[in-house]
Amino acid sequence: MKLAKKIGLKHLIPFLPLLALYVVLILVFSPDQLVGDEGRYMYYANNIIEGFYADTSDPWIRNGPGYPLAITLPVLLKTPFLLIRLLNVxxxxxxxxxxxxxxxxxxxxxxxxxxxxxxxxxxxxxxxSVTGILSESFSIFLMCGFLFFFVKLCTHQFKQGRNLFLSGLFLGVLALTKVIFGYVILLGILGCLVTFIFNTSKKIKLSLFTFILSFLFCIPYLAYTQHVTGKKFLWGTHSGEMLYWRSTPFENEYGDWVSADIITGKSESNYIDTESLVANHGEFIKSLEPYSAIERDSIYKEKAIENIKNHPTKFAKNTVASGFRLFYNYPYTHMPLKVSTYFYLLPNTFLIVFLLITSFLVFTNIKVVPFEIYILGFLSIVLMGGLTLLDGRVRHLLPIIPILIFLIAYTLNRFLQVKIINREA
Structure with missing residues (x-):
């Protein structure tokens, strides 16, 4: 505890080589122009500068305002793309x-x-991800902030008001950045309320207050989306499309999201069999072009529910494939196994093995594991389950990595002791 109190910016010194590596990666590998999702984040940042977030005539909301708000000032100052990417450092x-x-x-x-x-x-x-104008580095910062202040809230008896506010703030902004956390917050509230029926401990109350506070930070955004779309509790207009692809009933398709622009021929791709995708989905997706983003989202959801009801076995197979993509970034529809897949194979195999060891140690020491560890474990399971049901891929796992590493480190440090035995003695 004394060590934690003495920490300041000087403790970044051991990490200077790592930060320097990030800078080198950005300088060497950053493209000259916007690529992929970068354009979307810049689009929303420019909208915020203009005084709105989504076009009210046809609101298209693909992500929350958390990260666009974080880069609004650099965008306002017309900062070069390279310097905005360096914000990741x-x-x-x-x-x-x-x-x-x-x-x-x-x-x-x-x-x-x-x-x-x-x-x-x-x-x-x-x-x-560090080389792009993407929300992953910002999300990891928010997750680390939530973890730090939430654990302090549960383990310290001083400055609890500050720790409660900051843990709720970090989690709330995280939900505004990665909207899946909005649903996690609601499940956290529900879980705490159910637990509170059987256990009225202070830590449960603090956890409940944290989730409620974090949700309160999201209410202005939800009020805005309801104002521009007429839909209550709307986090975005993209979930229907994602669910549609997750429910695909066609063979050799694994439930991963595919851009509608590829199907309609508005953009190119490196897919092997684009013709097959167009044959399977082209007529339906082209039929949606006259509709607004909100209407398309609803139609996508209706079609997805129909696919799930008619092809439950195929949906189960897609779910398994999504789980593999969450950790191994494979398989993808009509795409070959790439060398980059091995980039994820080794680290995430170790991650899974240590998570299994951690789970075993928690269950064998179930009575002495503190409540905050259970809460964080619950959040991890809900997040990984939610990502698997939506669009599992390694990039989406990134914000959860600090939780998983912390749970592993805490559990191994407390419950595992390794001894070297000299059998010749």
Whole structure:
């Protein structure tokens, strides 16, 4: 505990090589123009500058306003794309500092704490996302902030008001950045209420207050989406399309999302069999072009529910494939096994193995595991389950990685002891 209290910016010094690596990756691999999802985030940031978020005549809401708000000032100042990408280094520096402080509450050896932080910082998918104007680095910072202040809230008896506010703030902004966390927050509220029936401990109350507060931070956004779309509790207009692709009944398709522009011929792709995709989905997707984004979302959902009812076995197969993509980034529809798949194979295999060990240690020490560990484990399971049901892919797993590494580190540090036995003695 004393170590955690003494931590300041000077504790970033051990991570300077890692931060320098991020800078090199950005300088070397950043494209000259916007690519992929970068254009979407810039689009929303420019909208915020103009005084709105979505076009009220046809509101198209693909993500929450969290990350666009974070880059609004650089966009307003017409900052070069390269410098906006370098903001990822700032976000990750703050994330590492918070993660260090979190681990230092429980692990007494600074070198071990630093080593675990490097495991987070060198996680391979993170190295790939750091070069883009993407929300992953910002999301990891928000997750580390939530973890730090939430654990402090549950383990310390001082400054609880501050820790409650900050843990709720970080989680709320995370939900505005990755909208799946909005549903996680609601399940957290429900889970705490059910638990509270049987156990009225202070930690359950604090957890419940954290989830409620984080949801309150999301209410202005939900009020806005209801105002522009007429739909209550709308986080975005993309879920129907994702569910449609997850429910695909066609063979050799694995439930991963495919851009409608590829099907309609508005953009090119590196898919092997685009003709097959067009044959299977072209007529339906082209029939949606006259409709607004809200109407398309509803039609996609209706078609997805129909597919699930008529082809439940295929939906189950797609779900298994989605689970594999969440950790191994494979399989994808009509795409071959790529060399980059092996980029995820080794680290995520180790991750899964250690998560299994962690689960075993928790269940064998179930009476002494603190409540906050159960809450974080619950959040992890809900998040991984939700991502698998929607659109499992490694990039979407990134915001959860700090939770998973923390749970592994905490559990191994507390419940596992390794001894070397000299049998010749």
């Amino acid at each position: 700032v976000f990750l520096a703050m994330a590492l500092l918070l993660f260090y402080q979190l681990l230092a509450m429980f692990i007494k050896t600074p070198r071990i704490v630093i080593a675990i932080c490097y495991l987070l910082g060198l996680y391979p998918p993170l190295a790939r």
